Amino acid sequence: MFLKTLRSLRHTLALRLTLWYAGIFAASSILAFTLVYASVVAVVQERTDADLEEDIEEFVSFMQLGGLERVKTEMAKETQGEEASHDFIRLWAPGGREIFATDLSSWRGLDNPRDVLAKVNGADEPLLATLALPGRADKVRIIYGTIAPGLVLEFGESLEEDEELIAALLRGFLIALVAVTLLGGPIGWFMARRALRGVQEVTRTATEIADGALDRRVEVRSQGDELDTLARTFNTMVDRIQALVIGMREMTDNLAHDLRSPLGRMRASAELSLTSGGSKAEAEAMAAATTEECDRLLEIINTTLDIAEAESGAAKLKLTDIDLVELVHDALELFQPIAEDKQITITADLPDHCRSHGDRQRLQRVVANLLDNGLKYTPTGGRVTIKLVAEGERVTLSIEDTGIGISSHESARIFERFYRCDRSRSKQGNGLGLSLALAFVRAHGGDITVNSTPGQGSTFTVVLAQSRHGRYFQQDRSTGG
Amino acid sequence: MRLLLIEDDLMIASFVSKGLKEAGFVVEHASDGKTGLHLALSSCYDAAVIDIMLPGLDGLAIIDELRQRRIKLPVIILSAKRSIDERVDGLEAGGDDYLTKPFSFSELLARIQALIRRASDTPEPTRITVGELAIDLRTRAVTRAGKKIALQPREFLLLEYLARNAGRVVSKTMIMEHVWDYNFDPQTNVVESRICRLRDKVDKGFDTPLIHTVRGMGYVLKDTP
Numbered sequence: 001m002f003l004k005t006l007r008s009l010r011h012t013l014a015l016r017l018t019l020w021y022a023g024i025f026a027a028s029s030i031l032a033f034t035l036v037y038a039s040v041v042a043v044v045q046e047r048t049d050a051d052l053e054e055d056i057e058e059f060v061s062f063m064q065l066g067g068l069e070r071v072k073t074e075m076a077k078e079t080q081g082e083e084a085s086h087d088f089i090r091l092w093a094p095g096g097r098e099i100f101a102t103d104l105s106s107w108r109g110l111d112n113p114r115d116v117l118a119k120v121n122g123a124d125e126p127l128l129a130t131l132a133l134p135g136r137a138d139k140v141r142i143i144y145g146t147i148a149p150g151l152v153l154e155f156g157e158s159l160e161e162d163e164e165l166i167a168a169l170l171r172g173f174l175i176a177l178v179a180v181t182l183l184g185g186p187i188g189w190f191m192a193r194r195a196l197r198g199v200q201e202v203t204r205t206a207t208e209i210a211d212g213a214l215d216r217r218v219e220v221r222s223q224g225d226e227l228d229t230l231a232r233t234f235n236t237m238v239d240r241i242q243a244l245v246i247g248m249r250e251m252t253d254n255l256a257h258d259l260r261s262p263l264g265r266m267r268a269s270a271e272l273s274l275t276s277g278g279s280k281a282e283a284e285a286m287a288a289a290t291t292e293e294c295d296r297l298l299e300i301i302n303t304t305l306d307i308a309e310a311e312s313g314a315a316k317l318k319l320t321d322i323d324l325v326e327l328v329h330d331a332l333e334l335f336q337p338i339a340e341d342k343q344i345t346i347t348a349d350l351p352d353h354c355r356s357h358g359d360r361q362r363l364q365r366v367v368a369n370l371l372d373n374g375l376k377y378t379p380t381g382g383r384v385t386i387k388l389v390a391e392g393e394r395v396t397l398s399i400e401d402t403g404i405g406i407s408s409h410e411s412a413r414i415f416e417r418f419y420r421c422d423r424s425r426s427k428q429g430n431g432l433g434l435s436l437a438l439a440f441v442r443a444h445g446g447d448i449t450v451n452s453t454p455g456q457g458s459t460f461t462v463v464l465a466q467s468r469h470g471r472y473f474q475q476d477r478s479t480g481g
Numbered sequence: 482m483r484l485l486l487i488e489d490d491l492m493i494a495s496f497v498s499k500g501l502k503e504a505g506f507v508v509e510h511a512s513d514g515k516t517g518l519h520l521a522l523s524s525c526y527d528a529a530v531i532d533i534m535l536p537g538l539d540g541l542a543i544i545d546e547l548r549q550r551r552i553k554l555p556v557i558i559l560s561a562k563r564s565i566d567e568r569v570d571g572l573e574a575g576g577d578d579y580l581t582k583p584f585s586f587s588e589l590l591a592r593i594q595a596l597i598r599r600a601s602d603t604p605e606p607t608r609i610t611v612g613e614l615a616i617d618l619r620t621r622a623v624t625r626a627g628k629k630i631a632l633q634p635r636e637f638l639l640l641e642y643l644a645r646n647a648g649r650v651v652s653k654t655m656i657m658e659h660v661w662d663y664n665f666d667p668q669t670n671v672v673e674s675r676i677c678r679l680r681d682k683v684d685k686g687f688d689t690p691l692i693h694t695v696r697g698m699g700y701v702l703k704d705t706p
Contacts, residue, residue, distance in 0.1 A: 284696075285696070287697065288695075288696035288697030288698070289696075289697065290697070291696075291697030291698060292696070292697045294583070295697075298583065299666075330661065330662075333635060334661055334663070334667070334671050335667075335669070335671060337671070337674040337675060337677075337678060338669055338671060338674055341674060361663075361664050361665075364663055364665075365663075365665055368663070368665075368667050369667070369668075372667050372668055372669045375669065376668075376669060429668045430668070433668060
């Protein structure tokens with residue numbers, strides 16, 4: 001169990017961040033100490049060397065004031081008692097001949113430094129060296145300086161105190177490093193968790209949403225940081241998904257309803273003719289009704305697919321240069337008998353020429369659907385006016401009727417698939433005509449708008465691009481979102 | 482007239498074969514692509530009806546093979562997919578045709594006959610008669626039992642289309658396509674209203690009606706009731 005938790009922990013971002021944090025913490029501490037250590041060592045050595053150089057200068061003045069005897073006295077004074085194990089002094093004549101030395105009982109193993117003496121004698125600057133003696137734990141710093149012509153003084157000083165100081169420093173640092181590393185882990189963990197809490201919040205919400213709670217949202221703390229941006233973007237995405245899901249659910253509900261009704265009728269009539277064992281004429285009537293229902297079902301399915309294709313951009317438009325005047329004329333001619341039957345006057349206000357770049361068959365359906373719609377909802381004796389205007393780079397086709405009109409809250413929804421106004425339910429139709437028209441026009445880079453006064457009539461306006469500037473709306477759409 | 486039908490759905494195959502035999506065709510049926518191709522290569526047909534989705538060898542592969550061997554067999558493709566393959570668009574240009582499933586048999590029959598007519602270069606008739614009805618395609622004059630009937634241009638096209646398919650049922654979609662050049666049927670029944678007007682001019686005042694409505698199917702122009 002513990003191992004398993006550990007193993008899963010190994011892959012978490014929090015742990016990786018913690019390890020990085022602790023690692024960087026330790027590495028920078030080591031670097032800082034190394035610098036401090038190096039400068040402390042340098043300072044300590046400099047101080048020792050300065051002391052030794054001062055000693056030589058003192059002996060130079062002893063030599064000048066009191067001659068060799070004074071020097072010998074001072075040498076003995078310098079190393080009396082305890083000091084004998086701390087310092088030693090030897091006085092050398094040229095050729096490595098020892099003139100005088102202090103108590104060397106604690107300094108066994110000192111050589112005759114002939115080579116060094118040869119170098120030092122006559123030189124202006126004293127010479128410094130560090131030596132390790134076999135019988136001693138500490139090292140010794142030695143200075144060789146000329147105190148009078150031909151006389152070289154060798155002054156050795158134990159480095160024991162310096163070494164103790166540096167050892168204490170090192171010890172102190174090691175303790176600090178362990179503490180820093182031990183503390184760095186938890187601090188890093190705490191900070192990583194804190195930074196990642198927002199991410200976890202998003203993850204938790206996403207999990208809930210994945211489980212079906214589409215109304216859940218991440219809380220935005222409005223601190224304006226990256227996590228807020230993430231939360232806000234995430235929420236926008238979920239909003240969009242929710243809208244799509246609701247739209248799809250509504251559409252499938254409607255589709256199921258619209259498919260179920262004709263299927264129900266078909267099934268009922270088939271069952272009736274099976275159980276009643278009616279005449280051939282009855283069976284024929286049943287077959288005819290079934291065929292009609294099938295055609296209606298096919299029409300619904302095909303139109304739904306046409307809309308989906310056009311909306312998703314999957315529909316390949318067969319773009320050609322088309323004469324819109326001719327297209328509108330043909331549509332008017334097609335619907336003329338219907339208008340006459342209902343005693344509706346169709347007035348057309350068309351220019352001589354109006355060309356557009358588009359898919360002929362799809363635009364035919366757009367015009368036919370809008371005209372069909374206008375005629376369907378205009379009562380007997382009414383009027384339908386169709387107007388085609390080319391202005392600048394756009395073509396505007398408006399179809400105005402004196403029909404029942406659409407209330408403002410319904411006009412926002414009439415282009416939705418399967419949406420049917422309350423007053424349109426009695427009319428035949430599948431509620432797809434306007435959605436299809438809008439989808440096709442949008443696929444052409446245009447748009448359809450509706451303006452309506454209930455009880456007085458509606459005007460549907462289609463805006464398309466003129467053929468010379470076929471790309472006008474494409475650009476318009478890309479900038480307008 | 483010999484027809485080859487390559488279709489793996491046996492129910493559709495038997496329904497199509499039966500209908501085509503009744504219409505006077507000799508039909509041979511293959512239920513998979515390989516047998517179909519073998520038949521198409523080994524025997525001579527006037528036209529073929531080929532389903533796209535077939536076991537063994539698909540419909541388009543069969544047609545490719547036929548075209549590569551320079552066999553100019555007119556083909557009607559049956560497809561369950563609505564979005565017709567681009568290659569089918571190409572075939573269409575070569576004189577062939579396609580139908581989307583589910584299709585009406587009358588439409589299939591009309592398309593087969595049109596295809597064979599095109600392939601065999603039958604000279605265009607100048608005059609069609611159906612019972613007492615006579616249509617002069619050059620002068621566009623229509624008479625019934627010697628009495629002149631005045632028709633509007635679109636009404637003439639509608640009657641001409643019915644007459645060319647005399648005895649066969651034509652659906653509303655077929656009428657929309659051939660008379661108005663629309664590939665869909667508007668929700669309001671525009672065809673019905675046209676037929677109604679045409680009936681007023683052609684059948685009114687005569688004992689036997691020529692224009693008949695076949696419920697669920699469409700319309701037919703015929704001499705016998």
